[in-house]
Amino acid sequence: MIIINNVSKTYARGRVKAVNSINLEVKKGEIFGFLGPNGAGKTTTIKMITGILKPDEGQIFINGINVVSEPIKAKKQIGFVPDNPEIFNRLTGIEYLNFIADIYEVDGKQRYKKINELAEIFEIKDALNSSIGSYSHGMKQKLIIIGALIHNPPVWILDEPLVGLDPKAAFLLKEMMKKHADNGNTVFFSTHIMEVAERLCDRIGIIKKGEIIFTGTIDELRQIREENDSLENLFLELVDNE
Amino acid sequence: MNKAISTVKFYINSVFGFSGLVRDLKYNKKKAVKTLGLLGLILYSFSGLIAMFTAFNLKMYDLLKPINQQGLVVLNTIIISTAFTFFIGILTVIATYFLNQEGDIILSLPLKAWNLFLAKFTISFLSEALFAFVIMATGIIVYGIKNGEGVLYYINSLLITLTIPIIPLVIGYFIITPIMKFGKLLKKKDFVMYISGFLALGLGVLFQYFTNQMTNFDKNPELIMQKLTAPNGLIDLTSKLYYPAAIAAKAIINNGTLESFVYLLIFIAIAVGALVLLLTTMSNIYYDTLIGSTEVQKNVKRMDEKELKKTTIKRNLLITFIDRELKLMNREPVYFINGPMVIFLLPIIMGASLFFQNNSILFIIKKLMNHPDFSYYLNLISIGIIVFLGASTSIAATCISREGRAFEFIKSLPINPKLYITAKIIHGLMFGILAAAIILIMDIAFFKIDTISLLIILITSIIILTMIFILEVFAELKWPKLNWDNPQKAIKQNINGVVGIFGTMGIVGLFGALIVKFNIKSNGLLIALIVIPLIISVILYQKLLSYADKRFYEIEI
Numbered sequence: 131m132i133i134i135n136n137v138s139k140t141y142a143r144g145r146v147k148a149v150n151s152i153n154l155e156v157k158k159g160e161i162f163g164f165l166g167p168n169g170a171g172k173t174t175t176i177k178m179i180t181g182i183l184k185p186d187e188g189q190i191f192i193n194g195i196n197v198v199s200e201p202i203k204a205k206k207q208i209g210f211v212p213d214n215p216e217i218f219n220r221l222t223g224i225e226y227l228n229f230i231a232d233i234y235e236v237d238g239k240q241r242y243k244k245i246n247e248l249a250e251i252f253e254i255k256d257a258l259n260s261s262i263g264s265y266s267h268g269m270k271q272k273l274i275i276i277g278a279l280i281h282n283p284p285v286w287i288l289d290e291p292l293v294g295l296d297p298k299a300a301f302l303l304k305e306m307m308k309k310h311a312d313n314g315n316t317v318f319f320s321t322h323i324m325e326v327a328e329r330l331c332d333r334i335g336i337i338k339k340g341e342i343i344f345t346g347t348i349d350e351l352r353q354i355r356e357e358n359d360s361l362e363n364l365f366l367e368l369v370d371n372e
Numbered sequence: 373m374n375k376a377i378s379t380v381k382f383y384i385n386s387v388f389g390f391s392g393l394v395r396d397l398k399y400n401k402k403k404a405v406k407t408l409g410l411l412g413l414i415l416y417s418f419s420g421l422i423a424m425f426t427a428f429n430l431k432m433y434d435l436l437k438p439i440n441q442q443g444l445v446v447l448n449t450i451i452i453s454t455a456f457t458f459f460i461g462i463l464t465v466i467a468t469y470f471l472n473q474e475g476d477i478i479l480s481l482p483l484k485a486w487n488l489f490l491a492k493f494t495i496s497f498l499s500e501a502l503f504a505f506v507i508m509a510t511g512i513i514v515y516g517i518k519n520g521e522g523v524l525y526y527i528n529s530l531l532i533t534l535t536i537p538i539i540p541l542v543i544g545y546f547i548i549t550p551i552m553k554f555g556k557l558l559k560k561k562d563f564v565m566y567i568s569g570f571l572a573l574g575l576g577v578l579f580q581y582f583t584n585q586m587t588n589f590d591k592n593p594e595l596i597m598q599k600l601t602a603p604n605g606l607i608d609l610t611s612k613l614y615y616p617a618a619i620a621a622k623a624i625i626n627n628g629t630l631e632s633f634v635y636l637l638i639f640i641a642i643a644v645g646a647l648v649l650l651l652t653t654m655s656n657i658y659y660d661t662l663i664g665s666t667e668v669q670k671n672v673k674r675m676d677e678k679e680l681k682k683t684t685i686k687r688n689l690l691i692t693f694i695d696r697e698l699k700l701m702n703r704e705p706v707y708f709i710n711g712p713m714v715i716f717l718l719p720i721i722m723g724a725s726l727f728f729q730n731n732s733i734l735f736i737i738k739k740l741m742n743h744p745d746f747s748y749y750l751n752l753i754s755i756g757i758i759v760f761l762g763a764s765t766s767i768a769a770t771c772i773s774r775e776g777r778a779f780e781f782i783k784s785l786p787i788n789p790k791l792y793i794t795a796k797i798i799h800g801l802m803f804g805i806l807a808a809a810i811i812l813i814m815d816i817a818f819f820k821i822d823t824i825s826l827l828i829i830l831i832t833s834i835i836i837l838t839m840i841f842i843l844e845v846f847a848e849l850k851w852p853k854l855n856w857d858n859p860q861k862a863i864k865q866n867i868n869g870v871v872g873i874f875g876t877m878g879i880v881g882l883f884g885a886l887i888v889k890f891n892i893k894s895n896g897l898l899i900a901l902i903v904i905p906l907i908i909s910v911i912l913y914q915k916l917l918s919y920a921d922k923r924f925y926e927i928e929i
């Protein structure tokens with residue numbers, strides 16, 4: 131469960147509020163899609179949820195744990211996939227995964243099982259011995275996804291996770307997200323792909339210029355307009371008009 | 373041509389950030405002050421060298437004036453700055469060979485190979501021109517004032533100075549570009565970076581030899597002067613070997629004559645010709661080395677089930693952190709060459725310098741060894757060298773900055789800042805101990821020091837280093853430089869790193885000077901050198917832990 135309470139953030143070098151007193155609640159068993167135009171504040175919000183940025187005001191709770199006051203405990207609940215997979219190019223894939231697993235204090239048996247299983251599914255097992263610098267964008271993305279899932283986190287936070295994945299891997303990830311939510315866990319992800327949001331999400335939130343302009347189910351979004359328009363058009367209208 | 377010029381402009385701005393500095397001067401005074409301060413610090417660190425050259429030139433002028441050969445001062449300065457720009461130039465060529473900005477985007481632009489090469493050349497030229505300017509100034513000003521020269525003399529000198537770095541750099545690129553090409557053929561870019569590092573090391577040793585020749589000057593000026601200035605002496609020989617130097621000297625000394633003007637034009641023409649030759653023959657090879665420069669050697673060995681099982685074991689968290697620090701530092705050539713390798717590099721250079729000094733130093737050492745307090749001083753000197761070496765690795769002083777943007781990812785993990793910071797200090801200390809081992813082995817080999825001294829040196833230097841590292845980590849937490857696109861910036865253009873090295877050097881020097889000046893000779897000093905830093909370290913470490921616990925979450929990129 132994720133609760134965002136009245137959270138605002140202005141970057142040190144920024145002039146405007148990147149995120150302006152937003153409120154959100156993502157329940158257990160829910161897949162929540164976070165939408166909005168470029169520069170709307172999606173990544174900023176996700177960075178605050180994951181403890182990368184400190185909110186100027188407001189609180190964020192992960193499964194009831196305050197991210198700012200109990201960061202280590204809160205982060206243990208999270209599996210995070212950042213929007214940019216450029217990290218630790220000088221480590222090999224397996225070294226990276228072992229590092230992550232050590233931090234999450236995953237024991238040898240579980241990490242072997244997870245790595246073996248996920249690396250097999252995502253077809254990067256052969257590359258685990260190579261340095262991350264030699265990976266393609268999608269391979270890095272896959273590696274980070276495996277790292278994010280290695281400790282069986284109840285809350286998944288994914289910033290544009292499908293970018294760069296091949297269709298097969300994208301399909302797999304979507305299936306995994308569904309299964310995760312079905313098991314009573316929380317999935318929060320940002321995306322620009324409307325069909326994905328439509329098909330996958332239990333609820334969506336739309337952010338524009340740092341403010342949430344809509345939260346609810348896709349059907350609720352349709353009801354506002356009282357038209358059976360495509361989600362894409364609804365989205366464009368909403369973002370343009372308000 | 374227009375494209376070439378704008379490429380050059382783009383490179384200059386993105387590497388030196390002049391426009392950034394101008395912008396900062398307007399909007400962000402604090403940052404501009406920091407940048408200027410760093411420049412000042414770098415210049416200051418060369419002040420010793422500048423003073424040495426100036427003194428040398430003054431003496432040389434006075435000695436040569438009676439035989440009306442004072443023009444050799446100018447020639448000599450030209451030769452020295454040429455040699456200097458050559459040695460430093462090789463380093464610059466290597467350091468700037470692969471810049472991150474020119475990743476795939478620049479390569480995808482419709483630019484000719486020579487445009488890019490010229491832009492890169494200009495980058496190295498600018499920093500070399502600064503060196504040439506400083507060194508030339510020491511000779512040109514001495515000669516100019518003493519000989520009562522006019523404006524034209526200085527104008528000619530300036531033109532010559534700006535032209536001097538071109539030929540050495542052209543030679544540098546003629547050497548390095550094929551090596552890089554070779555490395556690309558082998559698909560081992562990192563390996564090539566190491567090879568180039570060692571090449572630079574060799575040049576450094578050679579350079580050491582020349583400077584030693586010069587410092588010997590003090591002892592027997594007449595003899596050295598004869599060696600230098602005699603027909604077929606060193607200067608004569610060098611200028612025959614590198615004739616453009618003689619041309620440049622004539623252009624400066626005979627200023628105001630037509631002959632001088634012709635020589636000036638010839639010198640510039642030679643330099644430009646060399647550059648054109650480089651651009652026409654090497655551009656394509658250079659371009660080729662850039663393409664796929666981000667390519668990394670792929671490990672073809674696949675991981676089998678058994679191996680996977682064996683590697684996936686849980687480790688102690690502290691060990692995990694230290695292991696990561698070691699791997700990330702040692703596998704990045706830029707970090708390794710400017711960091712841990714310094715521990716091996718400096719003793720080699722020091723050793724070379726002892727070697728080239730021939731008998732004089734060894735003689736002094738022998739004499740010292742008979743001194744009743746020899747072992748006391750040896751202890752202090754060894755401690756000083758170890759502390760300096762340990763701090764020269766910049767491991768602690770750049771420990772947060774090296775993470776770069778990945779620091780955000782680090783922050784998203786449930787990491788205990790105390791452990792994370794402690795691993796960084798231990799990482800630094802590991803190389804501090806390595807430095808101690810090297811120096812102690814030298815002490816044992818040359819001076820047969822006893823076990824007690826050995827322990828004293830080891831313990832004292834490690835405790836002092838601990839204190840320094842804690843301070844450096846404080847600075848890194850407070851002022852990390854995380855927003856970079858090229859790892860060079862994290863280690864070489866990082867104020868914390870620069871202050872760490874020069875600050876330590878300054879403190880060690882200050883202590884040395886105080887000990888010599890006040891003739892401090894007591895074992896109490898050694899005890900103080902252990903006890904005081906120990907107390908400070910313990911207190912500071914506590915403070916560091918609680919500071920890290922707070923600050924870790926505040927650092928934002």
Ligand SMILES: Nc1ncnc2c1ncn2[C@@H]1O[C@H](COP(=O)(O)OP(=O)(O)OP(=O)(O)O)[C@@H](O)[C@H]1O
Pocket residue numbers: 141142143144148166167168169170171172173174175929
């Ligand atoms: N490091 C930073 N410093 C200053 N301003 C920033 C920084 N990062 C983002 N911003 C600003 O904050 C605002 C929100 O950016 P954010 O990255 O959260 O957008 P986003 O919704 O993730 O966009 P995209 O869809 O392009 O990923 C933008 O106006 C951006 O310019």
Ligand SMILES: [Mg+2]
Pocket residue numbers: 172173174213289
């Ligand atoms: Mg984003």
